[in-house]
Amino acid sequence: MSEVLEQQRQDNTGAYEEFDVLIIGAGISGIGSAYHLKTQCPGKSFVVLEAQSQFGGTWRTHKYPGVRSDSDLYTFGYRFKPWVGPPIATAQEIRKYLDDVIHENGLDRAIRYSTKIRRCSWSSSDNRWTVETTGADGEPGKTYRCNFLWMCQGYYDHDNPYLPQWPGIENFQGELIHAQKWHDKVDYKGKQVVVIGSGATAATVIPAMADDAAHVTMLQRSPTYFFCYPNRSDLVDRLRLIGVDEDTIHRCARLDYLHNLQALDHRSREEPDVVFEELKALVRLYAGDDFEFAPHFTPKYRPWQQRLAFVPDGDMFVKMKEGKVSAVTDRIDHFTADGIHLESGADLKADLVVAATGFNLLVMGGIEFVVDGKAVDWSSTATYRGMMFAGVPNLVWVFGYFRAAWTLRVDLLGDFVCRLLQHMQETGVDKVEIALPRDGVNEPLKPWIEDDNFNPGYLVRDMDKLPKRLGDRPEWRHTQDYWREAEEIPAIDLEGPEFAYT
Template structure:
């Protein structure tokens, strides 16, 4: 990958039509959609890291890969051309770099810049955004702010409260993996059996003396080939883009079917998954390690490509222990059962810490916005907040599906604003309408990182458009077919919107 251009955006003016925060999947996707659908609008991307990729640039732990197939984690506009559809981190970065290069996005990115705060000034219909780089702060303005900053804290992982102070070896967290770290011949304990742990254990077992996955409770897992034979066969007979579209749609439908099957007939899904696990593991199968106390898709299923974890378990290079930690001493982990796990290295794959809006202080006319008191609008915008969109991907499908949908929708809003000569777009939720909304659980998932963060999340109504759906097929239909000018999204000039805002009661959210 070529070294990133460290210069500022080619637009030397510090005002742009759209300011995108983050050069990961969401931010790059928005820039690509704008290039195609809003080519007359200016944009800049603010990226705190030194290169593109977001998550895929941050995480460098052994084996890092997608836990979704790349025909759905890939964008709708850019075919995935690798034979492997379960891709390693380096291949995903290559894919993103190709998009950035072919669409001329890189000159618009300001690397090693961090957005500190953003205040929308109604009378100007502009965001005033404070940006920090090299210890100095500057300000940009933008008509629209697009948050593609992800959903977790880049600076702090979740603290599981495990006391490792007495441990004599190395303690690593996957989010901050040391470059060129050598674990050859070491005894490794990986705490956690989520997606990261399931990826780390087989990868580390290739060099380590032994890797132990220590879990409090089992996780539902399923295996699939890393190569998609259907996609690779289609590509022999059809043009690349056609084969990609067909495979993408097939995989979306399969994801949707599997999720709804799990939710409507959980016992059948448990039976199906357990049968596949027993077949994959053979004599290495122990029910206590693979029989979670929750239904499939109450938490995200963990993908095991090409049976790599199961093969490591069968070979003896890895093992699973289901128990709780009593203490950690200099030599390893003491369990509540009384067993002891010797360790040279402990990896705390204990989860992420969620944040809203990338920890940016977001304000409206100087008053900080509490997103937990705002309702989602179409899973993209927020009640009574003008000219702001954000991406929070699906929990039951690939992140990019929502990123594509939201970017397309915002481009449609921008184009309608231009046609109408409007400077603001606000999803208006009046006080009486708000009181009439029936609230819904924003995340019907039991995963720890989800439950820990619910108090931070925007509010969710039972009916569209005031909700964040977890149904891509429904969203795709609603977002593409419903008119942008739906009687809720108010398009206005700055003066009109400013007058209306100051006439509203303070309680309106």
């Protein structure tokens, strides 16, 4: 911790504590941002506010069987901290990695746990945010003031997952649980299990339960693409064998995965049918040469239009080959006492139903925001590159990538925010606000992301709640294109017309 931060903590004895920067959230985004702030702006005082009792975010709230990353840890991990485990990691391994980052860099002293933010108010009279909090018990907590807010709390509601209200749920005599609400008392041993959904969560929980359950059925409305591959990196294994150091291995592996991801994204647009045949060939390595893809594994959209569900070592398809897992493509008509009646007229018997039906978006953590006495309506606010917002000063929101590792943007925006803070200090200004271009004031505000570019259900369902892009200008939207942003964000002109300083 910087000496400045330590001094702030000792000297603040009034009604509030004041810091240069408040980082909101101690998940993978908040921890990475805190590292960048401490190392790149060592003179800035800061604190990290976390609603939970421990760090980790998603990797602490998600507890369903087999919970693991769906991105490789060479790109999902930080660029500054080598990853030395298998590419796809368990939640426990990711928490251990984050714990190492926290303690190796003295960030533990900067994190305030069990601190939930209720309201953030900006005052232009003194260029400060006032942040009101509550404790774990719901009672009023400390009040903080800062010049800059760094929002790293994620994008979905950790407490309230998306659970459709299917007809007849009240008649079901078995157990129904959403994967996000999993707890240790859920018993699936020897039981007939139905998992509703076929995304990354389903692809994780299904093989983890398969050996102990009587049988697991994946019930989906429509098919999903799956990417099967050994949970190892041949490049990493080779570099390690010849004695290359871990820092260099991490950089090389990171570049290798990024190159392969970019090629897959490009080819999925240019030759989707060829990519699908390649994905099929990878599945057959684990499911067998006679595996039938129709009707349960033939999606109606092209590869990468929704996120590919990564299946390390093809484990879900191995369990299918063993007869422990099956797939059903149909819609739920209603629940019955002993299972689910489908629109086709078929019935699925179930002792346990696991809903892997996704998230509910929660913009800015559901926190109330006020700027100079006026409430902020994020759904009508224009976004600059998906990180800053017209009419909301001194705030950056870390919103990562869906089709590449989330953390790639944590590192990119970490550099940007630190450069911005340094620029403001050097030029003697306290406030930066995003200004709409003069020739774009009358342009329509459009959805955050184009539906034909990326359209998972959880995003399309709540798209209207997100900030808006300005027309078709690339700098006024969240492009979801890491390779483009990796060049553009470091090159942003901080004296450009979109930045208004006072």
